[in-house]
Amino acid sequence: MSYKEVYAGWQADPEAFWMKAAEAIDWIKAPSKALWDDDAPLYEWFKDAQVNTCYNAVDRHVEAGNGDRVAIIYDSPVTGQKSKTTYAELQEQVAALAGGLAAKGVVAGDRVVIYMPMVPEALVAMLACVRIGAIHSVVFGGFAANELAVRIDDATPKAIIAGSCGIEPGRIVEYKPLLDGAIDLATHKPEFSVIFQRPQCEAELGPQDIEWHELQKGVPPAPCVAVSGDHPAYILYTSGTTGAPKGVVRPTAGHLVALNWTMKNIYNVVPGDVFWAASDVGWVVGHSYICYAPLIHGNTTVVFEGKPVGTPDATTFWRVIAEHDVRSFFTAPTAFRAIKRQDSKGESIKNFDMSRLRALYLAGERADPDTIEWAQEVMGVPVYDHWWQTETGFTIAGNPAGIEAMPVKIGSPTVAMPGYDVQILDEGGHQVPVGELGAIAVKLPLPPGTLPTLWNASDRFIKSYLTTFPGYYETGDAGMIDEGGYLYIMARTDDVINVAGHRLSTGGMEEVLASHPDVAECAVIGVSDELKGQLPLGFLCLNDGCTRTAEQVVAEVITLVREKIGPVAAFKLACVVDRLPKTRSGKILRATMVSIADGKAYKAPATIDDPAVLDEVRLALQKLGYAQP
Numbered sequence: 265m266s267y268k269e270v271y272a273g274w275q276a277d278p279e280a281f282w283m284k285a286a287e288a289i290d291w292i293k294a295p296s297k298a299l300w301d302d303d304a305p306l307y308e309w310f311k312d313a314q315v316n317t318c319y320n321a322v323d324r325h326v327e328a329g330n331g332d333r334v335a336i337i338y339d340s341p342v343t344g345q346k347s348k349t350t351y352a353e354l355q356e357q358v359a360a361l362a363g364g365l366a367a368k369g370v371v372a373g374d375r376v377v378i379y380m381p382m383v384p385e386a387l388v389a390m391l392a393c394v395r396i397g398a399i400h401s402v403v404f405g406g407f408a409a410n411e412l413a414v415r416i417d418d419a420t421p422k423a424i425i426a427g428s429c430g431i432e433p434g435r436i437v438e439y440k441p442l443l444d445g446a447i448d449l450a451t452h453k454p455e456f457s458v459i460f461q462r463p464q465c466e467a468e469l470g471p472q473d474i475e476w477h478e479l480q481k482g483v484p485p486a487p488c489v490a491v492s493g494d495h496p497a498y499i500l501y502t503s504g505t506t507g508a509p510k511g512v513v514r515p516t517a518g519h520l521v522a523l524n525w526t527m528k529n530i531y532n533v534v535p536g537d538v539f540w541a542a543s544d545v546g547w548v549v550g551h552s553y554i555c556y557a558p559l560i561h562g563n564t565t566v567v568f569e570g571k572p573v574g575t576p577d578a579t580t581f582w583r584v585i586a587e588h589d590v591r592s593f594f595t596a597p598t599a600f601r602a603i604k605r606q607d608s609k610g611e612s613i614k615n616f617d618m619s620r621l622r623a624l625y626l627a628g629e630r631a632d633p634d635t636i637e638w639a640q641e642v643m644g645v646p647v648y649d650h651w652w653q654t655e656t657g658f659t660i661a662g663n664p665a666g667i668e669a670m671p672v673k674i675g676s677p678t679v680a681m682p683g684y685d686v687q688i689l690d691e692g693g694h695q696v697p698v699g700e701l702g703a704i705a706v707k708l709p710l711p712p713g714t715l716p717t718l719w720n721a722s723d724r725f726i727k728s729y730l731t732t733f734p735g736y737y738e739t740g741d742a743g744m745i746d747e748g749g750y751l752y753i754m755a756r757t758d759d760v761i762n763v764a765g766h767r768l769s770t771g772g773m774e775e776v777l778a779s780h781p782d783v784a785e786c787a788v789i790g791v792s793d794e795l796k797g798q799l800p801l802g803f804l805c806l807n808d809g810c811t812r813t814a815e816q817v818v819a820e821v822i823t824l825v826r827e828k829i830g831p832v833a834a835f836k837l838a839c840v841v842d843r844l845p846k847t848r849s850g851k852i853l854r855a856t857m858v859s860i861a862d863g864k865a866y867k868a869p870a871t872i873d874d875p876a877v878l879d880e881v882r883l884a885l886q887k888l889g890y891a892q893p
């Protein structure tokens with residue numbers, strides 16, 4: 265069947281489409297129907313089913329006789345370690361950890377925060393939680409204690425599972441002090457923490473801490489428990505427009521059905537193939553495509569602890585692909601920009617056998633044409649951009665290579681996947697003509713596996729996503745659809761920026777800057793960056809009578825953002841100005857500031873209060889190397 269036929273088949277009968285896809289899942293009690301719309305605009309999928317995620321990701325493969333198949337390849341250039349875990353070994357490890365958690369009283373519905381580096385045990389921890397119906401919430405290692413504390417207070421976990429350290433090139437990141445700091449800051453206190461000790465830096469354990477292996481001693485392995493189809497498998501926090509992150513809820517059954525469907529139809533792999541997503545378990549790409557989808561589908565997944573460059577050099581990706589026989593590879597464009605910067609002609613790839621790789625998949629940020637063309641030429645495989653979000657958990661628009669490889673149009677992540685009726689709307693919620701820009705919205709209901717709501721915040725869910733365009737999910741992205749139905753993603757419509765494929769909130773950074781005692785007012789914008797796509801840049805107006813120099817305050821706010829949000833914010837640019845450009849009604853002209861910074865043509869809005877302020881902004885930006893004529 266062609267893509268058009270598959271998509272039309274879904275449009276004609278979504279219920280039949282998803283019930284058919286659901287046949288690939290092993291149910292304890294099969295769903296009687298797919299969509300539950302009694303609470304519209306809040307929708308659920310496969311709600312009356314009974315199922316277990318871990319059983320589908322691990323146990324069923326062992327029972328089918330594939331226990332010797334490799335489930336996880338661990339490749340860690342930062343430690344020099346490599347290992348392989350079979351499905352049978354994974355089952356044993358997961359059941360043992362789940363048994364330990366259960367023995368400490370963790371039951372279905374309890375939350376467990378996971379704060380782990382890129383080691384196989386991070387996947388073991390996630391799977392152990394879903395095995396017993398506990399709801400995990402993984403927090404990315406590059407976040408500071410304060411961000412961890414915010415998530416602890418929102419998810420109110422019974423337990424935390426943490427590694428003793430992460431390893432960044434040139435430095436060891438001790439997790440235990442960050443964890444202790446977060447628990448101190450948080451109002452909610454978890455009952456205990458499980459610590460996975462790494463030889464690079466063992467943590468000192470306190471009275472609430474239990475060592476990973478100790479937890480498992482003398483307790484029986486835990487079986488998979490049945491949960492209902494709408495039971496949350498996990499919560500993953502993502503940036504919104506304010507400093508309070510949104511807890512995206514992932515429902516169990518829809519997650520299983522949708523992710524399993526994507527592995528063949530989008531990533532074009534068959535069970536047994538090696539699939540590699542070079543991301544981090546702290547992000548949605550890591551949840552969906554390092555942990556769950558490859559395992560549910562019976563593939564081998566690669567857990568890579570390293571960077572595209574510097575661990576040890578720009579050949580690392582090629583080595584991992586060749587050495588582990590990777591068939592489909594997924595990463596963010598920024599990783600390729602980093603490699604290209606060090607090996608612009610891609611000479612070093614010639615030393616590696618890439619002949620088995622079928623395709624490269626890019627997502628997480630806009631894939632710029634230069635990067636796509638370079639990757640196509642150097643790697644000699646199709647490069648498929650695809651667009652999705654933490655909220656959806658899988659592709660909204662992509663190239664369905666396993667159904668039919670569509671011609672690549674550079675600059676477009678290709679076409680809407682079955683399940684998604686993507687439309688471009690104007691401010692009034694009307695569809696714009698083909699080729700015109702507008703807000704990208706998806707007609708409700710969203711497909712299985714996408715967020716049914718935000719954790720403990722259904723009102724916020726409705727307000728943030730379902731209110732601007734009644735009957736639609738507002739993606740927060742703007743773009744257009746061409747005559748061939750190809751989608752183009754142009755920009756965010758909110759204060760979210762994308763730094764090296766990491767989604768960050770400028771509003772959240774502004775809250776940190778505003779907390780500095782000398783800062784009267786501030787604004788953070790995302791400026792274009794050749795490597796990371798965007799970088800945050802802060803403008804500060806200081807209080808009258810401030811006795812500190814501008815340099816002092818700038819240095820302090822940079823440190824403050826690193827302490828409060830974390831190194832991942834990459835906040836290193838700030839300047840002091842007398843005033844911020846505003847409209848007469850007091851709205852800060854952030855978009856105009858971005859245009860000035862990026863050296864783009866702009867027109868000051870008619871409502872601007874004082875156009876002279878823009879010149880001041882330009883001068884300040886020029887001092888930082890931006891706003892070049």
Ligand code: COA
Nearest residue numbers: 405406432437543549572596598599602628764765831832
């Ligand atoms: N734990 C602790 N610190 C972390 C971290 C983690 N898991 N991940 C990143 N950091 C730190 C980095 O060490 C860096 O700190 P520094 O300011 O002291 O140098 C800072 O956070 C910013 O990290 P990053 O944005 O990753 O920049 P980088 O300069 O270290 O690397 C790239 C740049 C392009 C190589 C890197 O961003 C990359 O590999 N990106 C791949 C894309 C990706 O994984 N995207 C995820 C979504 S698909």
Ligand code: AMP
Nearest residue numbers: 627628629630650651652653654753767
């Ligand atoms: P995240 O939730 O971290 O995955 O970030 C999702 C956001 O990243 C989207 O809303 C887009 O703004 C951006 N994004 C992700 N993939 C793409 C893509 N292929 N092209 C353009 N932007 C993308």
